[in-house]
Amino acid sequence: MGVEAMPIKIIEDLPVRKQLQQEQVYTIESSRAISQDIRPLKILILNLMPLKETTELQLLRLLGNSPLQIDVDFLHMSTHKSKNTATSYLQKFYKTIDEVKDDYFDGLIVTGAPVEKLDFDQVGYIKELRSVTDWAQSHIYSRFYICWGAQFALDYYYNVEKIRLDEKLFGVFPYQNKEASHPYIRGFDDVYHVPQSRHTRVDYEKIKTIDQLKVLTCHPDFGPDIITSQDQRDLYIFGHLEYDRDTLKKEYDRDASSGQEVQLPINYYPGDNPEKTPLFQWKSHGHLLFNNWLNETYQNTLYDLSKLPEL
Template structure:
């Protein structure tokens, strides 16, 4: 089954060119199936890139998904065309009286700031509090995961001595978890961040489970025992060239930036990166949608 998105969303053409089954609003209206309602709070400045990456992962499942894109109203992106935001994004005031099967909160390039220094922090806190009663299962990504762990569970983010930047090996700590059903014992995921959360803080927090980590990158996947909240520290949705673009952007700015670890062949940024995380990233999103949203959400969202 396909993902259902607005007919004119730019991601549609990209996904269809990759032979991904995308259903337009018109066609979906003629199917007697209740789609999963998934809300994506996109905090990234490059919104079109991020929405396309996530929609790509959500689309490769046997489920029909109704996606809505959410932006903050307290901070408006300066890197995305205003017409695009007006056409495809909604605000919290427009959805706060509704309920959703699933929600994704993306990362944001603000990890070096204290949470309360972020312009939209009060609004994000309001949205995260709302998600506990209006969303069946919420998936937090990278900085969004750190923000969620702090807001919901009081876990502090910690500064790293240098940027964690590259593709790292991870291990599944709980093979019985449906989130990692079909995963190899060892899998790879991209990271690009200056902060982390400590494993001992996660393990000391009631109702949280650490389900995957990395000897180099640290904590990777955390969930609540009731599976209503997931926190993923990396970027399983990244494109093959995302880290390369970030590297060359910083080089062009004259910034001190290391070559992404375990990414370019022979550690040579002039070569084409090797993709080792695509299948694991796809499976993570698919498993979350299937086992923690579709299989357990009520048919009537009024019963959430």
């Protein structure tokens, strides 16, 4: 008999729930979950992306494919006025750091954000983000930073510089598995494909000098993709294994229709023909990474989260 996926607990009436149910990603509402005698994993998602529902759906698909019960809460920056998401939506489905500051969580996911061309100090909510990052050291067991979120965290923790690329890294690229036995990339192929969409990179030479960091996967030209701290409580990824098949297509179509001179995503469309359906080359590794992260968090987190050791 196979192991069934447990439901993820989400707030009542979250709009993407209907789509998740259609995809047979199981969810459970708070009113039902509270009656179950289960110690679920508590995951907090700091969603910095402008299209909140798209990112919610991508991440919940991956978190929901697990035999563990996951309780998910969403966090937003109270010091940022969203242009793409109604305030009423954020008030109903999201929390602020003031609302969760006395709570403890097993895991935190910090998404990317479309602000990578700005210096960190130019980002309007950077002070609040730094406060959340400090709070997470004592209130969250495992932290998972994605794309710009990873660049920010590495700069904040270790002074690893963010460097502007001459041209945008845009497409799907092969990365090499350098630490096949590491639990975060258990099951990864020797070479796997990753969607990238960014204008910046991190200083790889600086990372090599930091004993607290381990590079798990790497590209010979573009540098690392997945990095972890030696204690495995912090995970960083610069690519987007959570992306849907058509995420890069939507980005390309958006920029092309606005009159920008935009390059075709590399290694994405069959025959580089944008009229053809893009190849979905990273889906299995996205599920592997998130399942591995959840499993490692479950195996190592404390039952009483209030006793978490601060780094």
